[in-house]
Amino acid sequence: MTGHDLDGFRGEVRDWCRAHVPADWRRSQTGATDPEFVRFQHEWFQQLRRAGYAVPHWPREYGGGMSLPEQIVLYQELAAHDAPRLVLAFVAVHHAAATLLAAGTDEQRRRHLPAILDGEIWVQGFSEPGAGSDLAALRTSARRDGDGYVVTGQKVWASGAQYADWCLLLARTDPVAPKRRGISYFLLDMRSPGIQVRPIRQATGESHFCEIFLDEVRIPADGLVGAEHAGWQVAQQTLGAERGLTMLELAERLGNAGFRWLLEACERADPGGRRALDDAVVADRLAALEIEIFGLRALCRDLVERHEAGVAGPADASVVKLYYSELLQRVTDFGTEVGGLAAHTTLRKPMSSGWESGAWVLDFVGSWEWTIPGGTSEIQRTIIAERGLGLPREPTGT
Template structure:
């Protein structure tokens, strides 16, 4: 197996030497350059068979083992290729949810279009339903063969560039909040949809808000049964906290050279304190990758427990923050200047101030660290549930 993996590694490395985009960081200084780079790089990866190694084997480049996926992602990180931010939701969230919940007709319709470059976003969070996703209020009323949807979605990653949306809506207010949710597939070109980018303080527009006014969605574009949206949404979020974090962990490990470069550049290669901090960080990165590996192995074996994905997500978000904080500290005053961002650069770019600010998004997106800790405590450790109405101050509200 080691020999086979080494052969794969050399094959990926050779392919990247011939095909990896050059100078993309310098080029991606505006949204159009970012879009062009992302689309061309994804198309090249599809052609080369490296775009979706986590997909089933019947799809081009799919069927790769966990060990093979690690090798591919490690080599991409080593070559400093662009992260596929534009197709991130498409190849992970949308595809993985469709593979698990989609009918044969839905899979045959949507999956090939993802490989052709169709962009998806996620419509879960709302102004009053972020970490408490079950509190969402976007309504969908069934009228014959369509659902008529009204409401607003917030923090939709890459929503302003997307063609389709994974939409979680409320179809009933009876019973538990989770029981009234339904999962729909929305065409963002449909009548009544308005998409507005959200301008962020550091200069990016990574997110958008969606306004839905009497939008009609065919019943045939529902995943799962009506009222089963909560279960479908957990599959979507698990793909983010598991499969995607395998890639992100490999990229984080591959980006340690940026920390090493800072040490050498500042003449601190013999500083015991610095070496101690780097050693601790490297150990934490290895642990985060190992936890992601363990999660995926359990999922493949059918042994995944509720809360396993939360453990992966929490570990990665804390490790990413420590990585960017150490880079910011070692970089000194120069690293604290706010340099122009690289659109689509990810969170380990070496622009330490921007990376550090971006790292905090991972402690919130996909479920805050506090929510993940509650899930881990209650579902994995069997601890008592947090009392309803209990405040952070420790007193009943």
């Protein structure tokens, strides 16, 4: 696509956003009930779908087909116009789709990809109480029984499980094999008997994360993705969906709404008429954060382009994840500091926003989520050291 064509596409997306992004969505989604949140997310997803913007990264035959430059423009404009995030559909659109396209059968793709476009919601059932950062240590078991499998175990930190129709599930099918070689990957219908979902009450008052208890749950044989015992390799396709454009979208949102709320907090006058921005130290820190955000956006775009070209390094995604998550903490921490006591009284935020809502205390508490899942910051640094810089591996014992 030429630069002129891309400018035309940007104009189309910009016009669509002006006409369709709900002007009052932040107000209506603040304090929304679960049914109101689910209804809003479904309606917003279908608006994006009708415009051809819901799954731009999917193959054309499944409703996508946008070029990489077009996808970058789309996410930039959605962020610039403060569009709601697809919170509810995120796992389905990215993780489930990536898994099905890379390792699923034709029947699995035919069954689920159109259903996702119609609103099917997915949850990721990977982490366990004793297998968070060390995912391969999971203990949920799946034993072969006739024409299917019987699964027993527990999952935790399952985001949005209370809304989900289906689950991407890792379970151990060979208890004696080395831990990465005895895992299988399943598609689990969340309406199956024997499943119990318990939302976890968080410090923010939300219940975004959940526990999933599995008690002798049957999964048909056609729910297996890839070969039996080869689930670890399939899971890498799932986790790979967190790279590239998903990080670019988050970076663009931090650089648009996030920085805009931060600037407004610094410009707001206190009862005595003083603005935080008039303090040289505050102005200096604000400028430094703006530079960091600019660098993050450039880094994300570079990763996306090199990943598309097949020349991304083995630790590049870890660099971006580490940089984003810790910069998000610095931005929200500064917003909380500048907001003062008033920031601590804002105890609700829009349910369809990300971690840049301007409710600084809630955003700051939520920002810590990003330094833990998907590999903690410590694990990311190890990956960068060993795979990116070629440093010796850490000793495993004496």
